């Protein structure tokens with residue numbers, strides 16, 4: 127969809143939407159439109175009991191006195207406290223309404239809205255962002271498109287505001303965030319026969335056109351580095367494991383990098399500790415952490431962020447096979463620490479162990495944030511509303527929590543400590559890869575921490591938020607793209623100069 131910004135003109139044809147806050151009377155262009163239609167808007171509002179509640183839409187088909195085919199009044203809710211999220215939601219709801227119509231163009235009038243936390247430009251940009259996020263579809267494998275699963279016929283959106291140039295500038299940045307999220311969504315949605323480690327690495331490599339430096343390490347190179355923990359996971363797969371390093375150097379020369387590390391299990395059968403069949407297809411999304419890191423790096427590069435950043439993703443496929451690793455195997459990680467593999471289905475931590483160690487030692491980063499669809503237990507604890515946050519650093523934790531509130535991608539910090547760490551002691555090796563049922567997400571985090579030295583580090587368990595997402599006004603995709611907005615905000619607010 128083509129999204130543009132322009133001055134207010136009520137003469138346009140196509141669908142016309144007017145955004146109104148709850149309880150406020152029509153003002154500015156909205157009042158003008160009411161006049162032009164001989165008071166139709168006010169009459170319709172009264173008749174339908176439309177008061178501008180958040181998420182409500184009132185539609186007037188074929189109004190008299192204007193060229194528009196229909197007018198939609200969209201409620202924003204109360205103006206006090208109204209911020210970015212409310213605007214995005216309104217944009218999403220509105221587009222949802224039009225999906226089943228044959229309209230090809232939409233103009234949204236934003237005028238006379240006061241008392242919110244946003245400037246007029248920011249508000250218009252956020253509505254457009256909501257529209258853009260909602261319009262994402264992953265239907266490339268549907269060869270027979272039905273009318274009602276089509277994207278709708280909308281081709282163009284004009285945001286009409288007196289602050290068009292400010293809105294255009296804000297939206298330019300947001301569109302780059304959306305593009306990063308869409309890459310993440312695409313990667314998570316792709317089927318596992320198409321998106322195996324080599325193909326994922328190719329898609330990451332393609333980002334070099336945006337100025338990212340991308341390196342791909344294969345099994346021979348990882349073997350030389352001693353990554354026995356990561357490599358063990360992929361032994362049962364026909365696909366070669368890969369480690370991808372993406373760098374964006376938009377900051378000062380010599381300035382330390384910020385680092386993001388992602389779990390990229392392109393498919394997780396569980397390995398020899400095979401998962402039950404019900405719902406196993408969802409494990410194509412077990413590379414959600416890696417997908418988020420890749421989408422984030424795309425956004426940072428596209429918007430030329432003034433930061434030096436590295437994204438490292440460990441890409442493997444966890445399969446049962448004659449060559450697969452077994453429960454009882456002991457592997458040696460790049461750190462030199464040995465791991466007894468009790469359960470081959472606790473494979474994400476084995477991948478991250480080497481990816482974290484490698485990142486920390488090669489780049490000596492300012493901080494490391496890893497993302498992983500690591501444990502089913504995190505959904506038992508937090509559902510799909512929050513991702514689990516585990517960290518050795520209060521400042522980084524606070525920054526992540528605040529960024530999450532701002533962007534609507536929330537994180538909840540859970541405890542760590544010596545008593546939990548004890549649960550992964552092994553009879554035969556330096557540690558085992560599972561700690562038992564109790565505190566399953568915490569013992570997984572303790573495992574990761576054994577591969578992190580003094581550097582500020584945070585681990586985000588995104589098993590609940592990355593995939594099988596609840597459908598919202600701004601997301602209709604199975605893969606949510608979760609984390610891109612959060613981490614882009616973290617960087618923008620604290621690590622760019």
Ligand code: BES
Nearest residue numbers: 412469471472499500501502503560589
């Ligand atoms: N990829 C799974 C975790 C997962 C489960 C993500 C459901 C998304 C949805 C992970 O590799 C896994 O299998 N974890 C095990 C750990 C257990 C064996 C200690 C789990 O959560 O059951």
Ligand code: MN
Nearest residue numbers: 394471472473
């Ligand atoms: Mn697993």
Ligand code: ZN
Nearest residue numbers: 391394412474
């Ligand atoms: Zn997994």
